Amino acid sequence: xxxxxxxxxxxxxxxxSRLGAVLHGIDAKKDxxxxxxxxxxxxxxxxxxxxxKKQFLDDAQHERLSRVFGEPILHPTIAPPQGTKYTFELxxxxxxxxxxWHTDVTFMTNYPKAxxxxxxxxxxxxxxxxxxxxxxxxxxLPAPLKALADAAWAIHSNDYDTNYYKxxxxxxxxxxxxxxxxxxxxxxxxxxxxxxxxxxxxxLVLGHFVIGLDGFSTKDANxxxxxxxxxxxxxxxxxxWRWEPGDVAIWDNRSTQHYAPADFDQHRRExxxxxxxxxxxxxxxGKKSYYI
Ligand SMILES: [Fe+2]
Numbered sequence: 627x628x629x630x631x632x633x634x635x636x637x638x639x640x641x642x643s644r645l646g647a648v649l650h651g652i653d654a655k656k657d658x659x660x661x662x663x664x665x666x667x668x669x670x671x672x673x674x675x676x677x678x679k680k681q682f683l684d685d686a687q688h689e690r691l692s693r694v695f696g697e698p699i700l701h702p703t704i705a706p707p708q709g710t711k712y713t714f715e716l717x718x719x720x721x722x723x724x725x726x727w728h729t730d731v732t733f734m735t736n737y738p739k740a741x742x743x744x745x746x747x748x749x750x751x752x753x754x755x756x757x758x759x760x761x762x763x764x765x766x767l768p769a770p771l772k773a774l775a776d777a778a779w780a781i782h783s784n785d786y787d788t789n790y791y792k793x794x795x796x797x798x799x800x801x802x803x804x805x806x807x808x809x810x811x812x813x814x815x816x817x818x819x820x821x822x823x824x825x826x827x828x829x830l831v832l833g834h835f836v837i838g839l840d841g842f843s844t845k846d847a848n849x850x851x852x853x854x855x856x857x858x859x860x861x862x863x864x865x866x867w868r869w870e871p872g873d874v875a876i877w878d879n880r881s882t883q884h885y886a887p888a889d890f891d892q893h894r895r896e897x898x899x900x901x902x903x904x905x906x907x908x909x910x911x912g913k914k915s916y917y918i
Contacts, residue, residue, distance in 0.1 A: 636665045638673065642865035645674035645759040645882065654681050654691045654874065663694045666876075670695065670740065671824045675757045675865065675877040682872040683744055685710045688900055695740045695876065696902030702734060703784065703809050707898075716743075716886075718753075718895035719803065723886035727758065727859055728833035730879050730901060733784040733812040735915045738879045738901035745869040747896040752889035756866045760829040761881045763858040764819060775830065775854060776910045778818040778842075781918070782835040785811045813918045815840060817909030818854065822880055829881045830854055831907060858883055869897075880904065 635651035649669055652662055669676050683691065689712060692698045698712040706713045716724070731737045743755070767775060785808050816831045818839075832855050839847035857863070867875060877884065879901070907915045 636662065638665075638669045638676075640673070641677070644762045644863050644865070645757060646677070646865035646867075647673035647675075648677045648679060652678055654678060654683055655687050658691075658694060666694055670876060670878050671822075674759050674761075674882050675867075675875060677867065678874040678876070679870065680872040681744070681874045683874065685713060685898070688713070688742065688744055688874075688898065691874070692742045692900040692902055695742065696904075698900050699738065699903045701901070702731070702812065703807055705806075710898075712900050714899045714901070716895075716897040716899060718749075718890065718893070721888055721890065721892050723753070723888045723890075723895060725886055725888040726834040727855065727883045727885045728835060729760070729831065729883050730899075732782045732816060732831065732833060732835045733786075733814055735814050735816075735917055736904050736906045737814075739904035740876060740879050741899050741901045742874065742876045743897050743899045744874045745871065745897050747894050748869045748871065749890035749893035749895045751893075752887060752891075753893070753895045754866050754868050754887060754889075755875065756864050756885045756887070757877055758858045758860075758864045758883045758885075759881065760831070760858055760883055761822070761825075761827040763854075763860070763863055764828050764830050766857050766860075766863075767854075771853070774850075775818045776828075778850070779815050779840040780818050780832060780836045780851075781813060781815055781838045781840060782833075783811065783813045783837045784808055784835065786835050786837055813837075814915055815918055816907055816915040817913065819910055820880065820907035821910060823905055823908075825881075827881065828910065830858060832858065833883050859885075880907075
């Protein structure tokens with residue numbers, strides 16, 4: 627059968643210690659075989675973030691690739707750019723990027739399973755994206771902290787304390803984006819530890835949309851958040867990707883956080899993202915996230 631023939635060219639090259647692999651043997655401009663689709667899904671769960679190089683996809687090909695991982699969904703508040711159905715545009719505004727650690731859209735209960743990001747315009751320097759493994763972060767916790775995390779619930783909202791505020795007074799365009807982003811306010815309570823539906827791994831669900839910990843004072847919640855979040859963002863627990871033309875990055879949004887350093891001055895940086903529908907997280911006791 628053709629199975630051996632197809633899979634012998636499919637290679638996952640590990641490029642980070644805790645997460646990250648470059649996948650070879652995939653041309654996402656073409657229709658993918660079932661073997662290729664299975665390979666992509668398997669390696670995504672295993673490596674948490676996978677990279678496909680020299681793809682040069684258009685919007686339609688990007689959407690088709692996203693369907694390999696699930697059902698593409700719209701951002702709940704931001705409209706897609708003209709001519710696309712599901713795309714979320716990440717365009718630098720006055721040198722700004724999403725320079726704070728987060729998991730995409732965790733203010734929704736069923737936040738995305740995965741995000742598929744492609745580079746359109748890369749600045750001459752900087753403009754990398756960094757991912758962190760939230761499962762190894764959980765594993766690294768000492769037992770008493772694991773027990774605390776297992777029992778804790780965090781409140782996530784799109785009306786969070788963003789560092790965009792620093793620039794709001796000066797930059798109208800950033801204010802307009804912020805206004806659209808919060809045109810409808812969502813608040814969701816997620817367990818601090820979720821069980822991955824495919825791998826069974828436990829991982830921390832935190833990041834910049836967290837506005838509090840259920841039952842804790844703001845002071846205590848901030849202190850605890852910082853302790854847990856530091857395990858996630860420890861440098862050894864991350865991988866940095868230096869974008870090249872045509873690159874695509876796909877991450878498991880259930881077991882990672884990411885960060886885009888604003889280190890490219892006023893240069894243009896433009897990427898497009900499509901997210902695919904996720905499930906509602908389940909904690910270690912089988913309890914689900916919920917809206918408030
Ligand atoms: Fe993001």
